[in-house]
Amino acid sequence: MKMALTEAKKGRYLTYTNPMVGAVIVKEDRIIGSGHHLGFGYEHAEINAFNNVSAQESISGATMFVTLEPCSHFGKTPPCCREIVRRGVKEIYIAQEDPNPLVAGHGIKYLKEHGVEVHVGAVEKTARELNEFYNFFYQNKRPFITLKVAQTLDGRISLARSHRTYLTDETVFENVQRLRADYQAIVVGSGTVLADDPLLTVRSMKLKYPPVRVVLDRSGRTTSKYKIMNDDAATWIFTENEKMIARFATSSVKVFFKSKWTLKKIVQQLAQQGIQSLLVEGGARIQDAFLDVPLMQQLIVYQINQLAGGNSLSAFQSERAAHSLLELKLTERKQVGNALRISLRR
Numbered sequence: 001m002k003m004a005l006t007e008a009k010k011g012r013y014l015t016y017t018n019p020m021v022g023a024v025i026v027k028e029d030r031i032i033g034s035g036h037h038l039g040f041g042y043e044h045a046e047i048n049a050f051n052n053v054s055a056q057e058s059i060s061g062a063t064m065f066v067t068l069e070p071c072s073h074f075g076k077t078p079p080c081c082r083e084i085v086r087r088g089v090k091e092i093y094i095a096q097e098d099p100n101p102l103v104a105g106h107g108i109k110y111l112k113e114h115g116v117e118v119h120v121g122a123v124e125k126t127a128r129e130l131n132e133f134y135n136f137f138y139q140n141k142r143p144f145i146t147l148k149v150a151q152t153l154d155g156r157i158s159l160a161r162s163h164r165t166y167l168t169d170e171t172v173f174e175n176v177q178r179l180r181a182d183y184q185a186i187v188v189g190s191g192t193v194l195a196d197d198p199l200l201t202v203r204s205m206k207l208k209y210p211p212v213r214v215v216l217d218r219s220g221r222t223t224s225k226y227k228i229m230n231d232d233a234a235t236w237i238f239t240e241n242e243k244m245i246a247r248f249a250t251s252s253v254k255v256f257f258k259s260k261w262t263l264k265k266i267v268q269q270l271a272q273q274g275i276q277s278l279l280v281e282g283g284a285r286i287q288d289a290f291l292d293v294p295l296m297q298q299l300i301v302y303q304i305n306q307l308a309g310g311n312s313l314s315a316f317q318s319e320r321a322a323h324s325l326l327e328l329k330l331t332e333r334k335q336v337g338n339a340l341r342i343s344l345r346r
């Protein structure tokens, strides 16, 4: 199963809203084939593993190790569970059940009903972690949300709200690029667009499915002159200003207009669009809004050894009355460039 997990990882950045999946076929204590899910819309891991078995080998009577329950639905490809039965696989080890309601248990049921000996749960924890956002999305019906903040020792993100303060170095930039690549959407508030004019793209890698840039712009202060509105990646704006529809009518920017958007409704809408993971990159008011709801699962802080003081801007700051403390569990702490990277979970 560990080999199947190594196989699965070969699909990283290519599977999009599909999980990474790996499969290994064993016969008489020999590996006769292995494969992974090649990418969104392409062959599933099991089929790719079958395709990699040489013509001289007989699959009939073999054992398969697969990191996710074989699918039972006609999607972009036919059901893997049928192919497994058709090929005569005798026994199958499955790391985890597929939480996707299209499959959820049906694949296992089909295999059992067709005489395959099924074992579920081998190396399950590692398999679940590999597709953490996918699993979270189907189990909770909402995206996995990470808040990311670059801050000073005194928890400040900028010397003044109206402009950008460069806090972290090139090494942190690279680290953030890799972090971004793992998410399907990146969220910022209009204040950050106006103050920083960020691109919010992944420049260090050529991604087939770059994260969507989501701008929360309630009163409609952004225009097409900002870099985030370019075509380097998709951009979606959530606004309560109807004029934004006309303002972006001739561009590829998608405007989600509603006379009243709550953060919960925005997250619901993103889930409906199939977004399984969100990286929230500020600014102060947006981070505070996510803290207030609270809709986040993870916080990643890049903390530098400098102080800002005075009336500099706090990482989570708005006009609302603070009412309680939110306790988080430390999961990782390591030095990255000029910052201490601190990861915490709810």
Ligand SMILES: NC(=O)C1=CN([C@@H]2O[C@H](COP(=O)(O)OP(=O)(O)OC[C@H]3O[C@@H](n4cnc5c(N)ncnc54)[C@H](OP(=O)(O)O)[C@@H]3O)[C@@H](O)[C@H]2O)C=CC1
Residues within 6 Å of the ligand: 148, 149, 150, 151, 156, 157, 158, 160, 161, 162, 163, 164, 165, 167, 188, 189, 190, 191, 192, 193, 195, 196, 216, 217, 218, 219, 220, 221, 262, 263, 281, 282, 283, 284, 285, 286, 287, 289, 313
């Ligand atoms: N160091 C770091 O990690 C980062 C620092 N920054 C810094 O943060 C500053 C910008 O922060 P800030 O001014 O707070 O702006 P934000 O980026 O947090 O955007 C705030 C705006 O978002 C809109 N909005 C939409 N939905 C909501 C909601 N549910 N709750 C609150 N606001 C919502 C509001 O628009 P409206 O007013 O129309 O209602 C509000 O003005 C800049 O100085 C920037 O440099 C930014 C990102 C990262």
Ligand SMILES: Nc1c(N[C@@H]2O[C@H](COP(=O)(O)O)[C@@H](O)[C@H]2O)[nH]c(=O)[nH]c1=O
Residues within 6 Å of the ligand: 017, 018, 019, 020, 021, 022, 036, 037, 040, 041, 042, 043, 044, 045, 046, 068, 069, 070, 071, 074, 075, 076, 077, 080, 098, 100, 102, 103
């Ligand atoms: N990638 C993968 C599976 N993925 C399952 O299939 C769904 C996508 O189906 P489709 O759109 O047809 O590609 C995905 O959400 C998940 O339920 N299943 C498998 O048997 N093996 C695989 O390698």
Ligand SMILES: [Zn+2]
Residues within 6 Å of the ligand: 044, 045, 070, 071, 072, 078, 079, 080, 081
């Ligand atoms: Zn399949």
